[in-house]
Amino acid sequence: MPNLTDKTALVTGASRGIGRAIAERLAREGALVAVHYGTGGEAAGQVVDGIRAAGGRAFAVQAELGPADGVDTLFESLEAQLEEHTGSTRLDILVNNAGLMGTALPGEITGEWFDRMMAVNAKAPLFVVQRALSLIPDHGRIINISSGLTRFAAPEQVTYAMTKGALEQITLHLARHLGERRITVNTVAPGSTDNGSALFQIPAARAAMSQLSAFGEVAEPAAIADVVAFLASADARWITGSFVDTSGGTLLG
Template sequence: MGKLAGKTALVTGSSRGIGRATAQRLAREGAVVAVHYTADERAAAQTVADIEADGGRAFAVRAELGVPGDVETLFEALEAGLKDRTGTTTLDVLVNNAAIMGGVAPEEVTPELFDRLVAVNAKAPFFIVQRALTLIPDGGRIVNISSGLTRSANPQEVAYSMTKGAIEQLALHFAKHLGPRGITVNSVAPGITNNGSPVFDIPEVVAQMAQLSAFGRVGDPSDVADVVAFLASDDARWITGAFLDATGGTLLG
């Protein structure tokens, strides 16, 4: 029996990358996992298929984040899926992973791009947590995926990093608020992680990125997923409001 047997989980942005690896890892621990996606239905279906092929249980839920009505759209699909598979709408584990990046120089950040980053990366997680609290029982788990860029400068991602700093604050304050209920809220900060983007197919670029890690390699999504799985388990019951550095030593300098 896995450490999450009988539990349920929602992982936002889990059709690829860290989100997919996290959904797969939680499912291997026994959780019924809701695989959230925005647009790539095929990728989400593949994540579900991979989980089921491994003996797990999962279902896909679609909702575009950062737009009006996003949270209700997400939770309508989530509650229907949970009810169908478990008979209840209880949500034991929430992983806020979905996010978008900026990738432009500070001088090129427009108000529209800034607002979009805030809407998807900070506003949506806040209201997802708020809404999830109607479903999460005492002793539940909330994990926010932050970024090592809240501790290390990359001017092309200044606005993105600001939003990731925001969800670290979400974890800190909600951890205090939800402590009496035994609900833990923590942040996990990945470093450079192979998310399947074309850049990771270029050996020279990967070699350069690998030098930023103390281990001399780029991260694999499973490296981060394993940390999230630990925080989602009862083993992490005494950890809340924490910032976990999962950058592979990138922040050591």
């Protein structure tokens, strides 16, 4: 079983959905978790409170990752709070989960829309990793949350899929770059996962999404969090540069 006692972790976009489940799972394994949020301060506070109530350790950090100063804002808060809680700015685990999702058919895509999606989903994670590397020790972990949509055609999601494809390239190339330091870098690619949005409460929509999976179900966020916890653990020390399909068999066709 994963054991992350004495480890520190940053999970971006952790106020709800998959990010929240990842933060909660890493905390259960003993990690001190920085719960990042962009605008959902109340929700992030609830995540932190829930982790602490369960005996775990967590704190919230706020930053909008689209704007140019977003990464600097994130790390100013992160480093200060790591120092306060641990006496060090060491960051053992980075989970790039924050992302912007939306639909636009190929003929409806605008330059503004494309730039915003790319800024949040691809540019921000790259520079989050760049900034984090001075804090991550040898044998650290970087886990990028992508999507099965990079392998599964859905024309209305072409922009989103492009940005997640770029994120997967960060995994591939940085895994090689950081190999000498034994820092593993891996991609986790969920399929249809109940993130708490109203769409999943519509029976017909949920039934349609369930049929995409080989299991005939929509995933719960905890299923993705379990895989992330494994990749963050010492047991995954020989896995790097991998694309881990957590779509419930959606990519089987």
